[in-house]
Amino acid sequence: MSYRVGKTLLNGLVLLATLLVTLLVIELFLRLFMPVDYRPPASELPNVARDIIYQASQTPGLDYELAPNVHTEAHGALVTTNSYGMRDDEPDPARPRKIVVLGDSFSFGFYLPQDEVFTQLLEQKLQQVDPTVEVLNLSVSGYATKDEVAVLKYKGMQWRPEVIILGYVMNDPEIEPIQQIPAYFRQASWWQYSHVLRLIAQGVKRVKMLASGGGNYYRYLHNDPASWDSVVNGFGQIKTMAAGSDARVIVVLFPDLWHDWDNYPYADIHAQVAALAQADGFTVLDLRDYFSAYPPAELRVSGTDGHPNALAHRLTAQALLDVLTK
Numbered sequence: 001m002s003y004r005v006g007k008t009l010l011n012g013l014v015l016l017a018t019l020l021v022t023l024l025v026i027e028l029f030l031r032l033f034m035p036v037d038y039r040p041p042a043s044e045l046p047n048v049a050r051d052i053i054y055q056a057s058q059t060p061g062l063d064y065e066l067a068p069n070v071h072t073e074a075h076g077a078l079v080t081t082n083s084y085g086m087r088d089d090e091p092d093p094a095r096p097r098k099i100v101v102l103g104d105s106f107s108f109g110f111y112l113p114q115d116e117v118f119t120q121l122l123e124q125k126l127q128q129v130d131p132t133v134e135v136l137n138l139s140v141s142g143y144a145t146k147d148e149v150a151v152l153k154y155k156g157m158q159w160r161p162e163v164i165i166l167g168y169v170m171n172d173p174e175i176e177p178i179q180q181i182p183a184y185f186r187q188a189s190w191w192q193y194s195h196v197l198r199l200i201a202q203g204v205k206r207v208k209m210l211a212s213g214g215g216n217y218y219r220y221l222h223n224d225p226a227s228w229d230s231v232v233n234g235f236g237q238i239k240t241m242a243a244g245s246d247a248r249v250i251v252v253l254f255p256d257l258w259h260d261w262d263n264y265p266y267a268d269i270h271a272q273v274a275a276l277a278q279a280d281g282f283t284v285l286d287l288r289d290y291f292s293a294y295p296p297a298e299l300r301v302s303g304t305d306g307h308p309n310a311l312a313h314r315l316t317a318q319a320l321l322d323v324l325t326k
Contacts, residue, residue: 023196026196027194027195027196030195030196030199031195035195036195036198036199036202038198038199038201038202038205039176039177039178039183039192039198039201039202040183040192040198041188041192041193042183042184042185042188045180045183045184046180050064050180050181050184050185052070052072052074053066053067053070053072053074053075053079053081054066054067054140054181054185055067056185057185059150059151059154059155060150060154061146061147061149061150061153061154062147062150062151062154063177063182063185063186064140064142064181064182064184064185065085065140066081066085066086066087066140067081067085068081068082068083068084068085069081069082069083075105075108075110075111075141076110076111076112076301077109077110077111077112077113077114078113078114079114080114084155086136086137086138087108087109087114087117087137087139088114088119088120088136088137091134091136091159092134094132095127095131095132095133095134096132097130097132097133097134097162098133098134098135098136098159098160098161098162099122099123099126099133099134099135099136099161099162099163099164099165100136100138100152100156100159100161100163100164100165101119101135101136101137101138101139101165101167102138102139102143102148102151102152102156102164102165102166102167103139103143103148103165103166103167103168103169103252104139104140104141104142104143104144104167104169104172105139105141105142105307106139106167106169106254106307106308107119107137107139107167108137108139108140108141109139109313110141110301110305110307111301111302111305111307111309112301112309112310112313116310116313116314117137117313118313118314118316118317118320119135119136119137119139119317120135120137121313121314121317122135122317122320122321123135125317125318125321126321126324129325136156136159136161138151138152138155138156139167141181142179142180142181142182144171144172144173144174144175144230145168145172145173145230145231145234145235146175146230146233146234148166148172148234149234149237149238152164152238152241153237153241157241157244157245160245161245161247162247162248163247163248163249163250163324164238164241164242164247164248164249164250165249165250165252165320166238166249166250166251166252166282167252167254168251168252168253168254168273169254170218170221170254170256170266170269171217171218171221172221172231173221173222173224173227173228173230173231174221174227174230175226175227175230208220208224212224218256218266218269219269222269222272222273231273231276232276235276235277235280235282236280238280238282239280239281239282248283249277249280249281249282249283250282250283250284250285250320250323250324251273251274251277251282251283251284251285252285252287252316252319252320253270253273253274253284253285253286253287253288254287254308255270255286255287255288255291255296256306257291257296257297257299257300257306257308257312258296258300258306259296260295260296261288261291261292261296264288270286270288274286283323285319285320285323287312287315287316287319289319290315290316290318290319291312291315294311294315298311299311299312299315300312
């Protein structure tokens with residue numbers, strides 16, 4: 001080996017060692033003083049009732065599900081699940097006309113007693129006219145459209161529903177486990193254990209959000225091809241399953257409750273989702289039409305949480321009743 005080659009190799013090793021030491025120093029600094037909260041592994045996540053009412057799922061397409069036979073406080077309310085892992089009573093064989101509800105924390109009823117969730121209220125209203133009707137709530141916090149399709153395929157269709165209600169929320173096109181509960185039950189990738197790499201990944205994500213959504217997360221989800229395709233494909237699968245049992249599908253659009261109705265910024269996203277749903281033959285219920293009689297602040301569970309409160313759930317139940325009894 002010549003002197004020049006040896007010196008070049010040595011310089012390369014020194015540069016590599018310097019780079020590694022620099023990255024290690026940055027990693028330690030971030031861990032100690034500026035932890036990166038983007039896509040952390042489960043070991044770094046705070047407790048969000050995940051070990052109390054959720055369990056890992058063996059259902060294809062699902063990372064987790066509600067645990068069966070739970071009766072405990074979680075998410076600001078008493079949560080009771082039946083033997084099928086629904087936040088609901090046991091299905092009644094004497095009520096053969098089934099309505100299946102799919103959704104996330106909005107339809108699950110964060111911070112609300114179960115008897116104040118719109119699924120229970122709707123069932124009560126319907127049974128006053130037809131006692132053979134039953135509404136089954138299969139909603140689970142953190143689920144996106146892709147998860148709700150799996151729920152319908154492997155759980156909901158066993159009840160041969162006459163109606164399928166899909167609660168749609170602005171983050172439903174998510175395909176990454178961004179939220180805490182999905183992140184806890186998803187096997188972390190190797191890079192998620194490094195704060196430096198998570199910081200880089202966060203930067204890449206922000207660039208994508210800026211390019212596809214002008215920096216707005218909801219617009220990014222509805223403009224990003226992979227994210228939006230998860231909704232397009234999901235609706236298509238729901239259409240196929242519903243056709244197989246001649247079931248009606250109702251898509252319920254929950255508005256974002258952090259904006260005044262006169263300046264509501266997501267009307268175009270509502271229109272985008274509604275157009276897709278109608279093209280698949282679904283009925284669309286945009287809750288803005290029912291919520292707009294009230295200031296959004298009167299429909300939120302609190303001043304710091306945008307989940308719909310008891311009033312919003314009552315309005316949702318009435319809206320669905322109007323659609324179902326037309």
